[in-house]
Amino acid sequence: MKLEDVYKEWVHVKARQVKLSSLSTYQLIYIKKLAPAFGNMEIEQLNKKIIVPFLNDLMDTAGLSVKSCNDILIVLKMLIRFADEELDLEVHNITWKMIWPSKNKIAAQKLERYSPAEYKKIVDYALENPSPRNLGILLTICSGMRVGEVCALQWEDIDLTNKTIHVCKTLQRVYVPDDDGIFGKARTHIEIGTPKTSNSDRYIPILKNILPMVKKFSAVCNPNYYVCTCDERYTEPRTLRNYYKEFILEKVKLDHCIKYHGLRHTFATTLIENKIDVKTVSTILGHSDVSTTLNIYVHPSNEAKTDAVNSGLRRIFK
Structure with a gap:
């Protein structure tokens, strides 16, 4: 056969x-x-x-x-x-x-990330120029959410009392084959479903610095509205990625733009470099195994490695 x-x-x-x-x-x-x-x-x-x-x-x-x-x-x-x-x-x-x-x-x-100075510049611009899409980018770099997760996020998933985000679904465009499982002309379909894994269904604390902006948008939105649009219509990952590139290069005015997923990588790496334990970071990211966090997302910067060497060997050279 x-x-x-x-x-x-x-x-x-x-x-x-x-x-x-x-x-x-x-x-x-x-x-x-x-x-x-x-x-x-x-x-x-x-x-x-x-x-x-x-x-x-x-x-x-x-x-x-x-x-x-x-x-x-x-x-x-x-x-x-x-x-x-x-x-x-x-x-x-x-x-x-x-x-x-x-x-x-x-x-x-070898995944890309933004430097601490670039990280701050992105956050500062988003806070100073509030809009639904800027909020989506801000939530990504301050929570480590995947692009499909932030696109699927609705206001009913945000608990302002407990200051948490419930990541419980993801949005993505998928190819739709014919009845025989063969792809003819490119047909696609938006699917909103459960997150990547069972561990990806999680609660993430909202950074207190961005909470005021979150509250302002929440006050004028219905619970079923999508966070990245403040409307009953969603935006899809491709559209948010395209806007993100313009946001970084033309609005924040950085001299380079890494992939959207690099926001998640930047978030995770920054937490690790600031001595947050790996298990906590892994839980926030929704990984099923701590080793995934270490092997894929955590790569110390040159500055962090230099500090580690100088700090670790300081007493030897006294």
Whole structure:
């Protein structure tokens, strides 16, 4: 049985098991990466000797990151496992683990952040120029929320009495395939669903410095209004990202603009550098494991490393 035929069987079963956004991600991986390489291959032929060189080529030639290649491997193994367990086909063992090049792991962890001076400049401008979208950016850099989470945030999710934000949903645009799980003309759909993981459903304290601005907008908005628009209509991540670029370069007038996700990274790194314990930061970010916070988001600045060396060895050189 060809991989393409297995995929058509698998996609209908998977649609009943996962969120539309997750299913769409799996389908895009299959259509863009797996189908061209293995779609017409008998699934019984797929083994480690074929898959490993394919993944290595994606990293070495196409420049894909370890994370992207690992996502591709996960989908491929799901298809092979489905063929084995549900279609009773004779497939090769898939319990083996890929040994990823360490250089790719290091490169994947290098995420951008703003310096403390830039951080302050962003916050000061947003506070001095209140608007719904500026509030969205302000909440992101002062709470570590993901862009889909802040776009889905409604005023009913903000508790002014306890000064907390309840992150309980996320908004994203996903690709919608046809009935056979094939993507024809690009059709998309806005999905508002549960957060990324169970740990992502969380309560975040509102920074006292921005609380007055939050209260002013809350006073003129209905509970079902979206925070980033102060309207019953939402804004989607792509639109907020586009505005954010203009906000940083033309309004705040920084000489560079990192990705929107860098606001979350800046928030987390700043907390760690100011001696906030990693477990607390991990909980605020909604990570399921503290190691995720350390490995992905926490990268001390050169200044922090210099201070650590000078402080840690001060007594030796007295």
